[in-house]
Amino acid sequence: MHFDVFNGDADGIIALLQLRLAEPKDGQLITGVKRDIKLLKQVSKAATSVTALDISMETNKQALLELLAQKVSVFYVDHHRSGDIPDSQLLNAIIDTDANTCTSLLVNQYLNGRYARWAVAAAYGDNMIVSADALAKQLGLTETERQQLKNLGIYINYNGYGRTLDDLHFAPEELFKQLLAYSDPLMLIAKQGSVYYQLAxxxxxxxxxxxxxxVLVNNPVCKMVELPDEKWARRVSGVFGNELANQSPEKAHGVFTINDDGSYTVSLRAPLANKQGAGDICAQFATGGGRAAAAGINQLPAQSIEQFIESVSQYYGE
Structure with missing residues (x-):
């Protein structure tokens, strides 16, 4: 039995989409809201093979080791912190933590560009603007096509954010299944009334x-904003951070969304002009982690907000 395990954001969904368009495979889907990344532990003991996409190997290390011990073959593609990669003939790992790549771009390279337009959309959705622009130019896309793919990536990414699946417009596995009908994302966009327009x-x-x-703080180093405990706020927490980052590329940006227990979910974006450190900063706090350019904390106590802002200000103000 095969399992496809993937992050519920644009990068995870589109990485799997490219693979299954190129290599159709009947398997069980395991995914969730964007911040639900401890997904490998959900794989059944009946598994014979697993594809894992856009979920930190470091976070899923114990479950990965158990799968390998059970003689399960694993194909793992990711751009987050990996920790030590297990040495096993059963593991095929494509890991690149460079701040300018994402899982879908790595899959695009693996497939030799077979579904590269989808990779462009994913890169835009993950706010890899420079990399997405470069691939779009390489493909000869028009300005209109580039903007359409950018919007699509942002909309798919936006759909992944929420406290639970109830916050989302589409469950990630359902969205994946709908997108799988289109080998070219521009075909999806050309269809009036499609999921593209619903998400838009x-x-x-x-x-x-x-x-x-x-606005909690706005200085030359960083800008931090607070959103309420509402479904719409949880949905925009990540994409709003990306938009702020694009507006002021020299600053770090944080979006604090109030949780029902009084703590905060935090989305941190490193300055686009200095795409490093976000994952390390968030990892200093319990329930925090991520990658160099973008990271987050699932439950930051209210009394730790000042400490977090100080950590960000010190890191990027040096």
């Missing part, structure tokens, strides 16, 4: 609300 309308509505976010 929802995204625009939520982002209008986000523009009134409470």
């Amino acid at each position: 309308q929802a995204y625009q509505s939520d982002m209008q609300l986000a523009n009134s976010a409470k």
